[in-house]
Amino acid sequence: MDSTLVAAVISALGAAAATAGGAVLRTRASARTAARLIYAELTKNSAAVKYFRHTGSWVAPALSRAAWEEYGVTIARRRSSASFELVHRGYDALEIVPALAEGSLSGVRVPLLEDAVKELKDAITELGKIAHISSEQVEKTLAPFDGSEAPTAESRPEFPALSAGTTSLILLDRLTAIRALPLPTPLSDIPVALLERLVSERLDAEQPEAEHIVYDAGQQESVERLTPLRWDGKPPTGDPAVDEAYEGLVAVTTFGREVLGREPLAERPLIAFVHYGTNFNNALWDGYQLVLGDGDGEVFNRFSQCLDVIGGEIWHGVPEMLHNFDWEGEHGALHASLCDVFGQLIKQYTLGQSVEEADWLLGSGLLASGINGLALRSMKDPGAAYNDRILGEDPQPAHMDNYVHTSRDKGGVHINNGIPNRAFYLVAERLGGKAWERAGRIWWDALTGDGMRRGLLFADWAHLTAESARTRYGRHSIEHEAVLAAWNDVGVPASN
Structure with a gap:
């Protein structure tokens, strides 16, 4: 056996969901889908601006325009050019903020920063309208831009990080070749239909007011309009995967609060989907939520039983990880x-x-x-x-x-x-x-x-x-x- 063939036996699924499926989306995606993907990228990029507004520190993340460059053509095709111009100005403003954040904010820099933040907020608001994202969700996204309150240990802004799965694509390729198993795709090659479900259907979902929520995907790849099965204050369900995932989410929060003095560690609420797909041999954090497969029973058992896997996946969303680390x-x-x-x-x-x-x-x-x-x-x-x-x-x-x-x-x-x-x-x-x-x-x-x-x-x-x-x-x-x-x-x- 060539050792390099399994060199990444347990590795990440890959790149950010905001960069996925570009060529396909050009021909197949609706304006709503395109707007949701661009919304996901722009809000992720804007997290550093929110942090700067609260702390005065610029964390210099890697800013991406991939979704906009790939999918902006769909917005440009709309009858009015106003939407395209608003979003374009938002991305331009995002490029300006790092320069404004260097050194102290002078009398000249402050109004320029305010203008840039306004352009960003206008772009996100416009994308929210096209994407049919609720006004409440958009307002919640925009609120941290204000920066009017000093940050505390309990209110530090958190930033979603699109990250990697537990099982490597190389291993899944190998399993597919040996046993003709269904092959979950990496996020960089994910089909548009599945990408929309993972990235944007969450924005439509009805969620209880809770910090930890677990849904049952029922062996389906669609996570749209699922009913939550367990959240804070609810008793165990008797479904091991649901209860394990819930306890795992709570354990992450508890560790952050009691050991590190940090709450929350990642974006709230923490959400997990269990029983995802058929024989899904992976666990991944897609930047917003945790997706846990049941495994095929032949090579992998259910991923929800592994607390260290749950904690390690969510750890990708810790701000210091998001802003200081690449994946190569x-x-x-x-x-x-x-x-x-x-x-x-x-x-x-x-x-x-x-x-x-x-x-x-x-x-x-x-x-x-x-x-x-x-x-x-x-x-x-x-x-x-x-x-x-x-x-x-x-x-x-x-x-x-x-x-x-x-x-x-x-x-x-x-x-x-x-x-x-x-x-x-x-x-x-x-x-x-x-x-x-x-x-x-x-x-x-x-x-x-x-x-x-x-x-x-x-x-x-x-x-x-x-x-x-x-x-x-x-x-x-x-x-x-x-x-x-x-x-x-x-x-x-x-x-x-």
């Missing part, structure tokens, strides 16, 4: 690792496990009984999660000497994340006790600290975590030495 190469592998780390910590905290009691497996119980493996990934022993005739051999390295250079899996983001995963485990092992108390705190301090920037590599992250340990616990403290030793053990320099 060594930098992307660090992104994947942080989702694994905090997904694992959410599981351990919820179960009350010590470092010694935890299994350090991602997706324990997910592999079906006929598969020779323990889980999707092992943080304690990367490369040892499975060795199976269908899945192949776990390709994750545990040391930089074995870093996998590949064009697959966006440069091996879910292969090489085994290296920083192993480093975190070693820190936790050396410190003992509860991993979230010291090891997790060091990683969180680094993620939320002043040193964060785009494009970080493993060595950069090693330096930041060592600096965080030194700052919090002191130079040459047990914690500081544990971080330095762990990175040294995986072949990454971390001098600090």
Whole structure:
């Protein structure tokens, strides 16, 4: 077996939904569909503006015009040109804001910023009308632009992040070739009909006033007008997938509040769809909601049972992740690792496990009984999660000497994340006790600290975590030495 064929055995499904299905949409999509996709992209891009209005800090996210460039022609075909002009000015305003945000806001910059924000709000409002999005939803989207109140720990603006699934497309390709399974497509190639359901039908859905909501998709790919089965204050339903997903959403919120002092961690309400599709072998966070498949029962069991998978997927929506990380190469592998780390910590905290009691497996119980493996990934022993005739051999390295250079899996983001995963485990092992108390705190301090920037590599992250340990616990403290030793053990320099 070619090891590169399964180089991304457990990886992301790929790119942002706002960039999906462009060529098809040009010929098939209605103005309503086009407006919804552009609305999704523009509001996602505008999140940084909202944050700046509340905090005075510009987080410099990667701004995208892909949906507008692909689908704007549909808006341009409308009888009146007013809509096209409004949205075009909104995108132009978005490009201006980063320059206005640099340095202090002078008497000249302030009115220019106000004009740019107005253009953005007008564009979003116009798109909402075309897309048939309720005025209440649009008003809720626009409210954070005002920036009239100082931010608090409880009211920090949160930003949806279109992110990746748990199971790699390469693995699904392999399963399809071997057993002719139905193949879920990556978000970058998703059909327009399904894309509209995932991205925009949520805007129409009737939702209870709750922070955590779970819907049953009933083995369908449509999530339109589903009835919520469980939300805050409702008792267990007796459906394991529904109840597991709900408890998982609550566990993420609880961890953020009780351990990190952050609530909410991601966009509220947290929404999950269970029983999605037929034999759907994946779990993914599409930027707005969590989608959980039941698996096929032959290779994968239901994804809702894995709390670390739920936590890791939602972690893509944490603002620091959204604004500081891309999804390619060594930098992307660090992104994947942080989702694994905090997904694992959410599981351990919820179960009350010590470092010694935890299994350090991602997706324990997910592999079906006929598969020779323990889980999707092992943080304690990367490369040892499975060795199976269908899945192949776990390709994750545990040391930089074995870093996998590949064009697959966006440069091996879910292969090489085994290296920083192993480093975190070693820190936790050396410190003992509860991993979230010291090891997790060091990683969180680094993620939320002043040193964060785009494009970080493993060595950069090693330096930041060592600096965080030194700052919090002191130079040459047990914690500081544990971080330095762990990175040294995986072949990454971390001098600090």
